[in-house]
Amino acid sequence: MTLWGLLLLGCPAHNGSCDEANVRLGKIACVHRVPDEATWREIAREADPVDQDTITKWARPYGDASPLPETLFLDSNTYPLHWEMLREAFPDRFPGLTLEEYSRMVLDPDRKVLSSGNVALYDGPDGAFYGFTIWDDRTRPELTVTYDEVLASWEDLNDRFELAELVFVPNTSLQAENAATWDAPFQVRGQGVVTYEAYTTGVGYGTIRRLTLSQLAEAEAEGAIGFQDILILDEAPFDLAQPVSGTVTGTRQGDLSHLNVRAAARGTPNCYVPDALRLFELWEGHLARLECGETRFTIEAATLAEAEAFWASIRPDPVVLAPPDLQTDVLVPLLELDTTTAVARRDAVQTYGSKGANLATLYQRIPAEHQLEGFLVPFAPYDRFMATHLWFTAEPSGVRGESYAASIARWHADPAFLGDAGYRRERLAALRTSIDDAIVPQDEVDRIAAQILATFGTLDTTVRFRSSSNAEDALAFSGAGLYDSTSVCAADSYDADDEGPSLCDPDEPKERTIERGLKKVWQSLWSDAAWEERAWYGMDHTQAAMGILVNTRSKDERINAVAFTGHPTLDDPRYLLNAQIG
Structure with missing residues (x-):
């Protein structure tokens, strides 16, 4: 028997208990109860939003098939993201868990086995209070969290959180609209009067693109978002995997949101401004410099040279392609x-x-x-197909006839193609359509x-x-x-x-x-x-x-x-x- 086999035989079973996971990992991953302020101070971290003092995350089973046996609160100082904690603390229950798999467990109605969100200590006009959020699929209004799920989560969390009665904090405009119609036994926090909030401060250069969450989902599915874009969104998305040069959302986020964890890791600006789509309407399609500062944002026109210098500074080291052999023609x-x-x-x-x-x-x-x-x-x-097929393209200078290969070479020497994401996507879409035909x-x-x-x-x-x-x-x-x-x-x-x-x-x-x-x-x-x-x-x-x-x-x-x-x-x-x- 190998040493690895002996070690496996000697390991205790991973039973889903936070206590067992904490002992095995040698650090606090999670707790099942928050009985006192000392526990809260241990598992919560300082929050960046202006109206929040400290924050952590929670997760609870949803349905009978959930691999999570019991509700828990994360130690967000050790694990800022749910899926990383679940994978490491409970490897038998969440083996090799990825962000995509976790997202389906929380957001996909056909695969939903978890409810999750944040718990934070908020500063309100009437004093401090503890509130909780619940995540849902913000791109699909029909999947907005229901009253029954909020009520069940509140009852469960409230029973385990002994510092104060928890307040439900809607984190999307649709959640807030629905909550206003409920006759609930719990308090619901209003939207408040926060007019600006920075989650990751910094500067970004890119083409301004204003999108609703449904438009964002379509653009992501089509690969139509890139690092040369600054996204202005009506709502804060659950996540944004594709690198971009900056984000402004019309609803508030939180420094532990998946969107902001990625923005912080990339060093790209990310902030909240009310009514963001309207505010940035005149900037749509323009190359701009966005700065999310501590107390306000600024936006101004940018040159392509300035933008290219910025993009070069945030990209990884260049990968050099091996030159293709275009002469060998053997199957x-x-x-x-x-x-x-x-x-x-x-x-x-x-x-x-x-x-x-x-x-x-x-x-x-x-x-x-x-x-x-x-x-x-x-x-x-x-190469032969691209070099010999002629097509006609509508260019700013007029209709042009040339081969596919000639168009590609010309585009990659054209500052408009390289720097204007919208123009580039139009050109590439036309090329793909012509190739299909x-x-x-x-x-x-x-x-x-x-x-x-x-x-x-x-x-x-x-x-x-x-x-x-x-x-x-x-x-x-x-x-x-x-x-x-x-x-x-x-x-x-x-x-x-x-x-x-x-x-x-x-x-x-x-x-x-x-x-x-x-x-x-x-x-x-x-x-x-x-x-x-x-x-x-x-x-x-x-x-x-x-x-x-x-x-x-x-x-x-x-x-x-x-x-x-x-x-x-x-x-x-x-x-x-x-x-x-x-």
């Missing part, structure tokens, strides 16, 4: 690609992309039962179909066309989830019609032709999210190219992931997986 089976030396593997990445080259390297070193059949399409067909040469389709037949023995089996770029799967830049992969049925390219269902899958209502698959993967190199992520890491977009990994489909696959044997940037021997659902 190669995974087991036949040369990966015998470091030089060969480098050349493979520069010809076929990181995903394909890395998978070939892995397959050649593991047992056959763990391999999927497949082959690689190099960068050359993508373009014609792939028949000889390209035929040779890929021939390789599918040679590899899989038939044209009427579904295969996967997976993106394989030179701008992904690297140590300092995984690119996980940036580019598209899609299912393809080669037989659909030869059935003499454009009507579904697919010949490979009667449950698929649309055809999945080779040419459709090629264009879908190729155009994803120029998605908004991919451009923003490469720009954040200082990559030269004109050196990015797209190959394709073709292999068999894993039916009903649950995740796609990038795995590192060891942490890519830290001294950590554990394996790291960066995964996306689906």
Whole structure:
């Protein structure tokens, strides 16, 4: 038996008790009761909002299937975020918990197993009081926290919090509107008269974008938010994963909000101003300098040079792309690609992309039962397609006809494209639409179909066309989830019609032709999210190219992931997986 096995046998079971977790961790993670001020002072931290003195967080089970057995209060000095505490304090109940998983547990009505929020000591016009908030999905009004959930939470928390009777503090305008109609046994705090509040002070440069929370959710899903944006939001969102240059919200937050924890870590300004959308209306679409100060904010026009200097100061060190080999034009089976030396593997990445080259390297070193059949399409067909297809674009100087490749090169020398996020997204969207409508040469389709037949023995089996770029799967830049992969049925390219269902899958209502698959993967190199992520890491977009990994489909696959044997940037021997659902 290994030493690791012996250690596991000697460990006590993780029973969900804060007492057990505190002993095991050697520090306070949480408590189940707040019996006195000494306990409160131990678990609460100083609060930044002007009307709050100290603050911590709480969580309680929701429904019978909750993995959390008992209501608890966090030690916010040790754990400012719920999900980190739950993962470390209760690893058997929340194994490997991520922020995304935690968010679903709290916000998704189909997966909700937790209620959570803050508890704070507030300064009010009639004296100090303790209040609690409850988080809900601010982007979906129909999911605003209900009276029953607030009442159940108040009764539970109030029973455990012995310093004073808790007051419910609405943290969205809709919560406040609903609470005004309740005949409740608990007090509800009004909105008050706070006219400005800074959570992370600092300066940011970016294009002003005014969004409602529903518009923000759509923009996030489309990857249409980037570090060159300053967001003006009607409400404070639950979280904002994408780096931006600053945020102003029209409802109050809290220094322990997920939004502000990220802003503080990035050093980007984040503040509250009432009626923010109206206040910043005239700034919409303009490049500006925003400063969230201690007592007030300022905004003024900025030059592109000033903004670029700021963006360069907050970005990580640039990632240099390996120049793509655009001459090699051979479709190669995974087991036949040369990966015998470091030089060969480098050349493979520069010809076929990181995903394909890395998978070939892995397959050649593991047992056959763990391999999927497949082959690689190099960068050359993508480059040829982009260089030979002409299109017409509406530019400020008039209609212009040129190749896709020429447009990309010209855009990346254009200050308007580089500095105006709205203009850039319009250009990239037009490019993707044109690629979708373009014609792939028949000889390209035929040779890929021939390789599918040679590899899989038939044209009427579904295969996967997976993106394989030179701008992904690297140590300092995984690119996980940036580019598209899609299912393809080669037989659909030869059935003499454009009507579904697919010949490979009667449950698929649309055809999945080779040419459709090629264009879908190729155009994803120029998605908004991919451009923003490469720009954040200082990559030269004109050196990015797209190959394709073709292999068999894993039916009903649950995740796609990038795995590192060891942490890519830290001294950590554990394996790291960066995964996306689906």
